[in-house]
Amino acid sequence: MKFEFKFPDIGEGIHEGVITKWLVEEGSEIKEGDSVAEVETDKVTTEIPSPRTGTVLKLLAKKGDTINVGQVFVTIETEDASEEAVSNGAPEVVEEETAGVVGEVIASSEVIPSSTEGFEKKTEAISAEKVLATPVARALAKDLGVDINKIKGTGPNGRVMKEDIYNASRKETDKEPEEKAKLTDKAVSAILHTAPGERVERVPLTRIRKTISEKMTQSRFTIPHTTAMDEVDISKLYDLRKRYKDSLKDEDVNLTYMPFVIKAAISALKELPEFNASLDMENDELILKKYYDIGIAADTDRGLMVPVIREADRLSIVQLAKAVEDISTRAKNNTIELAELKGSTFTITNYGSIGGYFGIPIINYPESGVLGLGRVTKKPIVRDDEIVIAHVLPLSLSYDHRIIDGASGARFLNKVKELLSEPELLLLKS
Known part of the structure; x- marks a missing residue:
């Protein structure tokens, strides 16, 4: 059959x-x-x-x-x-606020048709009462000021998708006449004095790239970002890493600076818990998280991914080094599990690994902060009233200015600097 x-x-x-x-x-x-x-x-x-x-x-x-x-x-x-x-x-599987799925048995507050016969009429009847949408979609609609009940969903059973909300938002905010708007391909070609298609290439966005675009837009236009930047002399950490790097290679451990930065960041998060938090605007609450699942931004062929190290505060420097190597490699090889790409409480991104110095990292929504690492560089600094050559690490901290003030941003960076500049103190306190 x-x-x-x-x-x-x-x-x-x-x-x-x-x-x-x-x-x-x-x-x-x-x-x-x-x-x-x-x-x-x-x-x-x-x-x-x-x-x-x-x-x-x-x-x-x-x-x-x-x-x-x-x-x-x-x-x-x-x-x-x-x-x-x-x-x-x-029946169709629909994720709803009150839906529970076990195998193929579905419990839901809505009537879900068992076939597509009469689909349009049933969908209209349901949407008149309450549209089908995930909690994430409802939150997005609220953030963008869109009435989700007026949106015609394009998902299964008329479910409202994120793309539907973004499209509705664009239509509501676009009050300009269409005639004013657009240069057609033909007009652009005339300006460039060339035939269509000769000087441009249209590349369809992948699903991952579209998701990255949506997440970055959601973060940037939902969270009022502010960024603090500083530099830290990590000469002692440089010597410590150099001393043990080769011996740990025999144990298949790639000792980078990242495990030390994770340790220092977690110490700062414990002193300043608002950085390990998210804001619940609907209930006017700040959710302080008492666990430390650290996201590590990974550059892959398919785009930026953020695999997560669970309970990173319980791991040693060596264990963190192994975890960073493991999740980064599997993200790049596309063998990472879906569950490992969500639920981080704070994120660290290392654009210095490809040559960047200072940057303004975008917060991994709905987190409240992200720490960016620049390229370690040898440069002259003043130490004890003398000019010396030091190994300097640039730091950029972006945070949610709705819940974190500038003074707290400075305190966070000061704590990280204190521990990275004195690695023995970092190991004693972690």
Whole structure:
């Protein structure tokens, strides 16, 4: 019998993906657990395994197509006569504020149709009462000042997606006449004295790049950023690292400056807990987090990712060095787990690894702060009234000015500087 394979809910708030590669063809035999397609989500690229054994009847999407959770994208001929009934009777998986999903049994405050027959009418009836949307989407709509109940959702069962909210926001704020607006491709070509397509290339955004764009926009236009910058003499830390770096290589440990920075940052977070927090505007509360899950920004071929080191305060310098190497490598190789890319309480980004000195890092929403590291440079400084050559590390701290004042920003950097300039003190206090 025919089994309709729907794009599964793979968790972590993933609602859709883009097919980057089909791993089967129509007519090919497939076993349960074999991968049918490679799909790029807004966080990682992953392979989707078949839940049944049989023959691939039809591929219902093309490479490059976007598919939503619950959408049928493959049909499989199976030997089990009960498959068709199971497939056709399974409800769509919709993540809602009160929805709970266990296997394929769904509890929800809304009436969810078991098939697409009469879909439009039912969706309208539901949306008149309360639109389907995730808590994240509702928060985004509130931040952008958009009435989510007036938005027609494009997701499964009419669910309002983040893209729908951004589109509605742009329409509401764009009060300018369209005629004033735009240079067409033809007009641009005339200005450049060239034919269309000769001097430009249009590259479709990947799902990950679109997500990065949305997250950066959300952070920058939700959180009033301010950035404090300073430099720290890490000459003693440079000598300490140099002394142990080679010996630790034998233990397969790559000893960088990052583990020491993580330790110093956590000490500052414990003294200034507002930096390890997030703001709940809906309830007028500051959420102070008593755990330290540190995000480490990683530059990958697919874009910026922020894998997380859980309970980093409980790890030694050597353990942190191993953890940093592990998550960074797996992020770059696209073998990182989805759960490892969310839930950080504070983020550190090292643009100095590719040559940057000072920068203005953007906060990883909804966190309240991010610490940026520049390139370690040898330069002259004044120490004990003498000019000496020192190893200097630039620091940039961006923080949420709604909940953190400038004085606290300076105190945070002073604490980090104190511990990095005296590594023995750092090890004694951590």
